[in-house]
Amino acid sequence: MVEAAWAGVVRWLEENAPGNAAALAPPASEAEIAASESAVGVAFPAEPRAWLLVCNGVRPAESAYDRAHAHDDGCFLTDGWHLLSTELIVEVHERQTPAPGRSAEEVPWRRSWTPFAVEADRMDGYLVDASTGVVGACGDYGEVRPSEFPSLSAYFEHVLGEMRTFRTVTDGVLDRD
Incomplete structure (x- = not known):
């Protein structure tokens, strides 16, 4: 099911915003997914795993200085957010996980959450709860919208639906909101 939904996004990008489509990364390997799962200590839910097997997020920026960030054309989600690779899933998960001695009230991140899309600073993002498969969101200041x-x-x-309805394309790339 996720493959069909993702194929619709890719098809729309290829037909309408080829610059954004070119920023999509190739599929992740089973080994890359397994390494990420091991690093975060939880098996990814079925849908994120299936999606990563067809698209490993977006390409990183081209300059060595910006390699930790997404390629500009990869920031095609609403508000300029971008999809994460297996490597960046681990980085975001580690960044959000509370440090020893900090309570869940201070940092309400759960180990079972798998991030898959973030804004540039990687603090606001979308996640999939491994225990339910539901997509939630988290923010800079610890706010969580679990469903x-x-x-x-x-x-x-x-x-x-957002791309078809609300977004404009200039020079083959979706305009950022």
Whole structure:
């Protein structure tokens, strides 16, 4: 199901915003996914795993200085957010996980959450709860909205609807909101 929803996003990008489509990374390997799962200490839910097997997020920026960030054309989600690779899933997960001695009230991040899309500073983002498959969101100041979309498929269908309805394309790239 997630493959079909994602294919709709890719098809729309290829036909309408080829610059953004070119920023998509190739599929992750089973070994890359397994290494990320091991690093965060949780098996990824079925939908994020299936999506990573067809697209490992977006390409990183081209300059050595900016390699930790997404390629500009990869920031095609609403508000200029971008999809994460297996490597960046680990980085974001580690960044959000509370440091020893900090309570869940201070930093409400759960180990079972798998981030998959973030804004530039990687603090606001979308995640999939491994225990439910539900897509939630987290913010800079610890706010969490645990159920934004019922699934990753529903999220990608939402993205496609937004691109078709509300977004404009200039020179083959979606304009940032």
